[in-house]
Amino acid sequence: MHQLTYGDIKAATDRIAGRVRPVTLAPVDPGAIRTAHRDPLDDREPEPCEVWLALEFMQHTGTFKARGAQNFIQAHRDAATLPDAGVTIASGGNAGLACAWAAQQQDVRATVFLPTTAPAVKLAKLRGYGADVRLVGAEYAEALAACEDFASATGALASHAYDHPLIAAGAGTLLEEIHQQIPGLDTLVVAVGGGGLFAGMATAAQHHGIRTVAVEPENCRALNSAIEAGRLVDVTVDSIAADSLGARRTSQMALHAAQQDGVHSVLVSDSEIVRARKALWDHRRIAVEHGASTALAALTSPDQHVPGRDLPSRPTAASRSYRPGNGEKIAVVLCGSNTDVRTLVDHSSES
Template identity: 80%
Template sequence: MHQLTYGDIKAATDRIAGRVRPVALAQVDPGAIRTAHRELLGERSEQPCEVWLALEFMQHTGSFKARGAQNFLQAHREAGTLPDSGVTIASGGNAGLACAWAARQQDVRATVFLPETAPAVKVARLRGYGAEVRLVGAEYAEALAACEEFAAATGALASHAYDHPLIAAGAGTLLEEIHARVPGLDTVVVAVGGGGLFAGVATAARHHGIRTVAVEPENCRALNAATEAGHLVDVTVDSVAADSLGARRASALALAAAQRGGVQSVLVPDGEIVRARQALWDHRRVAVEHAAATALAALTGPDRHGPDRDLPSRPAATSRSYRPAGGEKIAVVLCGANTDPSDLAPRTAEH
């Protein structure tokens, strides 16, 4: 297994320069995020933390996945290994969109496999990019098996939603941009599904001495479970964010990145994810996927700092929230916005 390195991130940064949109950053109002009060000589520090929202949902195709797809196909183009039969991928939606977009740029065919539960908005956009869409099974794993059969039969280049070094390295270019824009960054907070974004971001963050907070829904905890077991395991998938974070198994690249240190695991309940997503709409008129709100929910959920006693079977570093220290500089990645915003309407007066 190829181990992701900072060199991979730098190569991807150079390869996709000018081919993706630079991330936009927006600062959260000072004091809006609670800090962990640390008592020293009987006094409490009330210095607010500094929180930045990385608006990666404004990326091509509406998510960070464009970075990995561009890196993957550009690397194969440079190596002369893009076949006439095109590229194929199995995806919960966002990776397929990114693959279809990058394939159109490279003038190659894209065949995308999705579970039948994929949101209609994503299917429509895929077809808009010119991809052939095939809906198979109820879960991502079933769509993946069909994709692998298709690649073997046709010779199409098999991409992956998250479990490939070129895909993860492309995602890691996001941290390079954030680091350059926010001097003295202490922490980056990312949602985790299969772990492509996490693996890339954590690898780059570790190089720069930046902590990574890996946030998962309580019932989509593939990376958390793998860290607990010390090896990759299958988990059940049942969350409002499962359309983007619903991988049954994390990637080996993600587990290796988590085991290298500098990572804290946070599990958040669906209710907090829904509330964080609504808050982004109410306060900023930003409509993001539940996956993007999952990262923010780590900072806005119940005030529980450190290991959570309600999660006795989880690794010692697991908690239900992340409480920054006073003065800490944090970037929260809002990773995608391919969502139906109709459920974000303002609450009625009687509520």
């Protein structure tokens, strides 16, 4: 298995330059995020933490996944390994949309397999990107099997939602952009599903000496379970954020990245995810999906916490929140916005 390197991230950065939207950063109001309790022996002047929101939900197709999809297709085009049959993917979610968009940008055929239960709005978006949409079976596994059969029969290039080095490297380009805009960045806070975004960003962050906080819903914790077991394991998926973070198993790339220095695992409850999402809407009129607000929930959760500066260098048991240290500079990735905004206006639907 190819282990992701910083060289992969740099190559992806150069490859997709000008093909994706640069990330916009917005500062959080001073004092809005509580810091860790100060050590009484710490004689440094108190400094508020500095928190920035990385508004990656403004990316093409509404999520960071456009980066990986663009890198995947461009790399194969550069290597002259794009087949006439084009690319194919099984995904009724953000990865499918990103693959179809990137294929359209490169004038490449895209065949996307979805279960018959896929929402009509996503079908319309996929077709709007010019994809050949195939509805197969009632569950994702059936659509995936059909996608694999199609790739074998036609020679189409099979993409993946997260478990591919080109996909993860493309996602890692987001950290490069954030690092350029925030000199002295200390900490990256990012939600984890399958682990493509995490693997890419954590690999780049480690190169720059930046801590990574990996945030998962407490009942949707493929990466945290793998960290504890020391190997990939299947987990039960049961979270309000499962539509985007609901991977049953993380990738080997993500586990490898999580086992490096400076990575910390945080689990948050669904109620805190909902609360963070509502706060973004109430205070900023930012509408994100639950997967995106999962990252912010690590900073706003009132549960037990570990002081930011005193965390162990390697992840062990997850904490329930993350408290920044004195003067810490933090970037929180808001990774996607493919959501029903009516659930933000009508709070009763999530109570």
